[in-house]
Amino acid sequence: MILKRSASYSLLFLASFLSLFPLFWTISTSIKDRVDSYSLPPKFFTFTPTLKNYTSLFSLEKFWQIYSNSIIITLGSTLICLAVGSLAAYALARKPKFRGRTPLEGLMIAIRALPAIVLLLPIYKLSSYLDLYDSKLGLILIFAGFNIPFAIWLMMSFFEQIPVEIEESARVDGASTFKMFTRIILPLAAPGLVATGIFVSLLSWNEFLIPVIMAGENSKTLPVLVASFISNRTLDWGPMAAAATVALIPIVLLTVVIQRWLVAGLSSGAVKE
Amino acid sequence: MITKVSRPNLLRRKNLRPVAHLTIPTWIFLALVVLIPFFYGIYISFLNINLASFLPPSFVGFDNYQTVLAASETWSTLRITLIITLIGLLMQIPIGILLALVLHENLRGTKIFRSILITPMLLTPVAVGLTYRFMFDTDLGVINWALGSIGIEKVNWLGSQTSALFAIIIVDSWQSIPFVMLLVLAALTAISSSLYEAARVDGATASQIFRRITLPLITPTLLVITMIKIMDFLKLFDTLFILTRGGPGNATTTLGLWTYKTGFVFLEFSRAAALGVIITIITLPVYFLWRRASKGVR
Numbered sequence: 001m002i003l004k005r006s007a008s009y010s011l012l013f014l015a016s017f018l019s020l021f022p023l024f025w026t027i028s029t030s031i032k033d034r035v036d037s038y039s040l041p042p043k044f045f046t047f048t049p050t051l052k053n054y055t056s057l058f059s060l061e062k063f064w065q066i067y068s069n070s071i072i073i074t075l076g077s078t079l080i081c082l083a084v085g086s087l088a089a090y091a092l093a094r095k096p097k098f099r100g101r102t103p104l105e106g107l108m109i110a111i112r113a114l115p116a117i118v119l120l121l122p123i124y125k126l127s128s129y130l131d132l133y134d135s136k137l138g139l140i141l142i143f144a145g146f147n148i149p150f151a152i153w154l155m156m157s158f159f160e161q162i163p164v165e166i167e168e169s170a171r172v173d174g175a176s177t178f179k180m181f182t183r184i185i186l187p188l189a190a191p192g193l194v195a196t197g198i199f200v201s202l203l204s205w206n207e208f209l210i211p212v213i214m215a216g217e218n219s220k221t222l223p224v225l226v227a228s229f230i231s232n233r234t235l236d237w238g239p240m241a242a243a244a245t246v247a248l249i250p251i252v253l254l255t256v257v258i259q260r261w262l263v264a265g266l267s268s269g270a271v272k273e
Numbered sequence: 274m275i276t277k278v279s280r281p282n283l284l285r286r287k288n289l290r291p292v293a294h295l296t297i298p299t300w301i302f303l304a305l306v307v308l309i310p311f312f313y314g315i316y317i318s319f320l321n322i323n324l325a326s327f328l329p330p331s332f333v334g335f336d337n338y339q340t341v342l343a344a345s346e347t348w349s350t351l352r353i354t355l356i357i358t359l360i361g362l363l364m365q366i367p368i369g370i371l372l373a374l375v376l377h378e379n380l381r382g383t384k385i386f387r388s389i390l391i392t393p394m395l396l397t398p399v400a401v402g403l404t405y406r407f408m409f410d411t412d413l414g415v416i417n418w419a420l421g422s423i424g425i426e427k428v429n430w431l432g433s434q435t436s437a438l439f440a441i442i443i444v445d446s447w448q449s450i451p452f453v454m455l456l457v458l459a460a461l462t463a464i465s466s467s468l469y470e471a472a473r474v475d476g477a478t479a480s481q482i483f484r485r486i487t488l489p490l491i492t493p494t495l496l497v498i499t500m501i502k503i504m505d506f507l508k509l510f511d512t513l514f515i516l517t518r519g520g521p522g523n524a525t526t527t528l529g530l531w532t533y534k535t536g537f538v539f540l541e542f543s544r545a546a547a548l549g550v551i552i553t554i555i556t557l558p559v560y561f562l563w564r565r566a567s568k569g570v571r
Contacts, residue, residue, distance in 0.1 A: 008375045009380065011371070011375050012375055012386045015372055016386060016389045016390065018447070019389055019390050019392055019393050019447075019451075020389060020392065022401065022405065023396065023404075026404045029407065038413050041418060041422075042418055083298075084298040084299055084302060087295040087299070088295060088296040088298070088299035090295060091295040091296050100296065101293070104300065107303040107307050109564070110311075111306070112504075113504050113559075113560045113563070114508075114552075114553060115507050115508040115529045115556075116508065117510070117529055117532050117533050117536075117552075118311075118532070118550075118552055118553055119306060119311065120310075121310075121314060121317070121532075121536050121542065121549055122309075122311070122313040122314040122317060123306065123310045125313070125322075125542070126310065126313060141302075142306060144302060145305055145307070146306055148299055148302050148303065149303075152299065177292070202395060206396075206397040206399075208397075208398065208510070208511045209510050209511065209533075213537065222397075223397055223511075226397070226399050226400055227399050227403075230403065237407050240403055240407075241404070241407070243403075244397075244399075244400035244403050247397045247400045248396055248400050251395055252392070255392070255395050
């Protein structure tokens with residue numbers, strides 16, 4: 001015990017307040033009218049809530065298109081990450097040494113280590129040849145590529161928890177590798193797959209630099225829309241806060257669901273070999 | 274109907290394990306987003322591509338590197354990256370350790386506190402940046418209001434270099450401290466409690482225990498965190514882009530943001546690619562130190 005109990009609690013309460021206040025402030029600004037959001041001293045609770053900011057946000061031309069882009073790209077890239085990543089994670093978890101393991105892990109780590117801009121410059125140039133600029137499919141593939149390493153690291157830790165003996169007995173009963181993987185391993189790792197899926201979809205949902213470079217009018221995502229609010233000189237905080245809230249709420253809901261696995265996800269790739 | 278057949282070949286562990294071909298799909302994706310772009314980026318850096326020009330690109334050797342290394346912006350943005358990194362680390366690591374220590378005491382409600390404290394790192398950075406921009410507003414922001422109520426004069430947070438850098442570091446710290454806290458917490462959990470008991474029996478004080486037992490044992494983790502954070506500061510983009518766009522002027526532009534601006538604002542694509550190669554070279558030693566340090570952790 002470094003601190004007295006009361007000091008520990010004060011610190012925890014202070015840190016919790018600081019952690020949650022910006023979230024509270026965004027949400028509360030999103031349901032204030034203009035006068036209330038600009039009033040000083042700030043109105044924390046004493047205001048009449050309004051949905052005006054949301055109606056003006058939702059009536060924005062293209063809002064629903066952008067929102068559905070975000071959902072499609074997030075879901076598409078997450079499914080690819082799970083399908084592609086689970087196979088690799090299984091191999092990496094079960095076989096300590098095979099040809100190509102070291103370079104594969106090197107590439108995975110390169111994604112974690114390098115600033116994305118370094119890779120996105122050439123990707124931008126290449127995508128014009130492949131006609132993947134401003135296409136949802138293009139974004140799905142790029143998002144998936146950037147997130148696969150995280151999916152693999154996370155799933156590896158789940159596969160490692162499944163005893164090898166289970167596979168051995170299945171193999172004795174004559175199951176093929178593929179059958180064993182789909183019928184035995186995946187069902188056993190199902191909670192882990194769900195957690196990985198949610199974690200990876202958070203990464204995609206939050207991603208900004210990739211769509212800012214790779215998306216035009218057709219494939220814009222929510223973070224790009226949220227960011228576009230600051231470029232207008234007339235700063236109107238209400239709709240802006242509403243847009244931020246629309247981006248943040250799904251995250252808050254999802255993280256409550258995966259609370260148990262979150263810690264593993266957030267530190268994945270940091271100390272793994 | 275039980276027939277016992279011995280199948281020695283199948284029982285050999287080697288055959289029971291999955292094989293490398295399961296990684297082929299991953300190889301394809303990583304080739305598309307890392308391997309090919311990486312080498313193509315190096316190739317681009319030796320051409321003279323300007324996105325606004327319609328002339329066919331030609332090979333210019335090391336010209337872009339010469340231009341970029343001679344440009345004062347390269348060095349000033351590198352300096353700003355280093356300042357943010359240094360001050361950021363000095364803020365985030367001690368606070369992260371402190372919070373991890375408090376969580377490690379396993380007081381009542383620790384789980385709930387932990388969930389609350391990690392929330393910031395999950396939130397969309399762009400939305401976070403926007404919120405803070407509102408909170409940092411000079412006249413109407415809640416931060417200046419709170420400072421005013423304890424007698425501190427209004428700060429034009431995003432208007433001058435020093436305060437804008439500070440604001441950027443505060444927002445990054447808000448999102449990054451939970452990461453430091455989680456990794457330190459994992460390291461603390463791995464320390465055997467018998468060590469603490471023995472120390473206490475010997476009459477060691479709390480601060481002695483921290484300095485002599487805890488700190489040395491979490492040092493490998495702290496090294497890992499430091500290396501990852503250095504790489505993350507080089508990557509810093511979203512919140513920076515929203516808060517200041519690197520301004521006023523280039524006063525808060527980091528090397529990563531400068532690369533983006535060079536390529537996509539000034540359209541000097543090949544020069545940006547050269548900057549990308551330079552960033553990669555800067556990242557390499559950090560990367561190797563990280564891998565080395567991470568072996569010491571587990």
